[in-house]
Amino acid sequence: MNRIWRAVGIAGGVIGAAVGAGAVGAATQTRRIKAQREDGAEDDPFADEPLGELRPDRQSTVAADDGTPIVVEEIDPADGGKAELTVVLVHGYTLDRRCWHFQRRDLPELVDPRVRLVLYDQRSHGHSGRSGRDLATIEQLGRDLDAVLRAIAPNGPLVLVGHSMGGMTIMALAEQQPELFVQRVRGVALIGTAAGKVGSSGLPRPVLSRYNPVTLGVGKIAGTLPGMVEWVRRVGGEITWSVVRRLAFGDRQVSPSLVDFMDRMIDDTPVEVMTDFLPTLETHNRYAALAGLRHCTVLVLGGDADRLTPFSHSEAIAAELPDAELVRAAGAGHMVMLEQADLVTGKLTELIRRCASSGGGKRWWRRA
Numbered sequence: 001m002n003r004i005w006r007a008v009g010i011a012g013g014v015i016g017a018a019v020g021a022g023a024v025g026a027a028t029q030t031r032r033i034k035a036q037r038e039d040g041a042e043d044d045p046f047a048d049e050p051l052g053e054l055r056p057d058r059q060s061t062v063a064a065d066d067g068t069p070i071v072v073e074e075i076d077p078a079d080g081g082k083a084e085l086t087v088v089l090v091h092g093y094t095l096d097r098r099c100w101h102f103q104r105r106d107l108p109e110l111v112d113p114r115v116r117l118v119l120y121d122q123r124s125h126g127h128s129g130r131s132g133r134d135l136a137t138i139e140q141l142g143r144d145l146d147a148v149l150r151a152i153a154p155n156g157p158l159v160l161v162g163h164s165m166g167g168m169t170i171m172a173l174a175e176q177q178p179e180l181f182v183q184r185v186r187g188v189a190l191i192g193t194a195a196g197k198v199g200s201s202g203l204p205r206p207v208l209s210r211y212n213p214v215t216l217g218v219g220k221i222a223g224t225l226p227g228m229v230e231w232v233r234r235v236g237g238e239i240t241w242s243v244v245r246r247l248a249f250g251d252r253q254v255s256p257s258l259v260d261f262m263d264r265m266i267d268d269t270p271v272e273v274m275t276d277f278l279p280t281l282e283t284h285n286r287y288a289a290l291a292g293l294r295h296c297t298v299l300v301l302g303g304d305a306d307r308l309t310p311f312s313h314s315e316a317i318a319a320e321l322p323d324a325e326l327v328r329a330a331g332a333g334h335m336v337m338l339e340q341a342d343l344v345t346g347k348l349t350e351l352i353r354r355c356a357s358s359g360g361g362k363r364w365w366r367r368a
Contacts, residue, residue: 046257052098052264054105062120062151064144069129072152073097075117078108083116084356085186086153087348090145091119092164092192093277094269096126099163101261102341103348110349113356115159120148122169124273136276138165138284142172149180159187159355161348163337164309165277167193168284174292182295186355189299189348192306192334194313195320196285240267250305250333258338290320297358298324299351301344303332325351 056073064070077083087107089100097104097119107115121128123144124136131140149158162170167190174181181188244266245252245259298321302314311328318326327347329336337344 044255044257046255049101049257051101051257051261054101056119060152062148064123064131064140064147066131066135066140068123068131068135068144070120070123070144070148071127072118072120072148074152075104075108075119077110077114077116079111079114081111081114084113085115085157085159085352086118087115087159087161087352088118088145088149088153090160090162090166090169091122091125092162092166093281094125094266094274095164096121096265096268098126098261098265099335100337103161103337103345106345107348107352110352113352115352116153118148118152122165124276125269130273133276136273137280138168138172138286139176139280141165141169142176145169145173146177146180156184157355158185159189159352160185161189161191162193163191164193164334165281167191168195168281168286171195171286171289175286175289178292181292185296186358187297187299187351188293189301189351190314190317191301191344192303192309192314192336193317194284194309195287195290195317197313197316198281198284198309247307248333248335249339250303250331251339254339258335262335262338287316287320290317293321294323297351297354299327299347300324301327301329301336301347303329303334303336303339305331306334306336308334 057076058074060072060074062070062072089097089103091097091099100119104117104119107117122141123129123131145160160170160173162168170188170190241259241263244263245254248262249259300314300318300321302309302311304311314326314328318324325347327343329340329343332340332343
């Protein structure tokens with residue numbers, strides 16, 4: 001039984017901040033973590049923020065090429081005006097579209113230019129349909145993004161924003177359809193992501209490996225005893241919360257509400273889904289696909305305290321795209337769009353405005 005407890009603690013973590021909980025027998029440790037969780041709650045700036053509860057103007061379901069239902073939401077400009085651009089927000093591993101809460105809240109307020117937002121849950125995440133392990137690949141996620149664009153935004157200029165595995169999804173689409181990035185995609189933002197060599201820095205590579213005995217054990221147990229795995233997750237909730245805070249955020253004084261929010265999204269992701277996506281994350285290599293982004297205005301942003309996809313990955317992407325704007329979020333962890341929401345939203349606003357003023361063709365950039 002102890003071996004099961006150790007194996008099942010959620011060793012996933014890579015790219016969208018999957019989390020592990022282990023050694024849950026230590027009652028004193030649980031009490032300590034609970035105290036940390038409650039510490040500073042009275043000063044929590046987001047205690048009253050309706051995190052993940054904002055309602056869209058429209059919600060629909062798009063069928064992926066294999067028939068998997070993809071849940072999509074749209075948000076129109078807040079003032080009711082006509083949008084000049086469609087901005088598509090693509091979330092990462094073990095998360096869902098709620099992770100863009102602050103950007104989804106603030107970007108519709110723009111009037112120069114006005115934008116329409118499109119957010120969706122990646123397959124097997126959030127409210128979208130579950131697919132088999134054979135289709136839990138970044139290649140398929142790229143095709144899913146294409147299906148969403150064809151159904152929800154078939155015309156007009158686009159800005160694509162991807163966090164973590166969402167950034168990889170955009171790279172996959174660029175690899176599959178480079179002409180789209182010449183004809184319609186004016187801007188791309190790659191946030192806390194990597195073009196390859198995942199696990200070469202940050203979280204140890206063996207944790208990300210499908211050959212890791214712990215990861216392998218989690219996958220086998222999840223496949224045969226899913227109820228037990230989910231029960232272990234619930235029992236180890238306090239310790240899991242502490243690991244979420246450590247792996248997903250750079251600031252140890254981060255709002256407890258943000259950690260709770262992140263914890264809820266991860267908790268909504270079945271362990272089987274976590275293990276299904278590990279092979280594609282481990283083998284991801286799309287440096288060549290970055291060439292397809294040279295026709296776009298590109299923002300590359302990462303936190304320099306990111307333990308999952310360290311800032312060196314952002315630097316490597318920017319080295320392949322010398323005209324991109326590279327932004328270092330000082331002290332921020334993997335969930336930079338939650339932890340430093342004003343910075344991320346501000347940089348996205350600048351990107352959107354450059355894309356709106358460029359009108360197409362070869363754009364200008366600056367490097368920060």
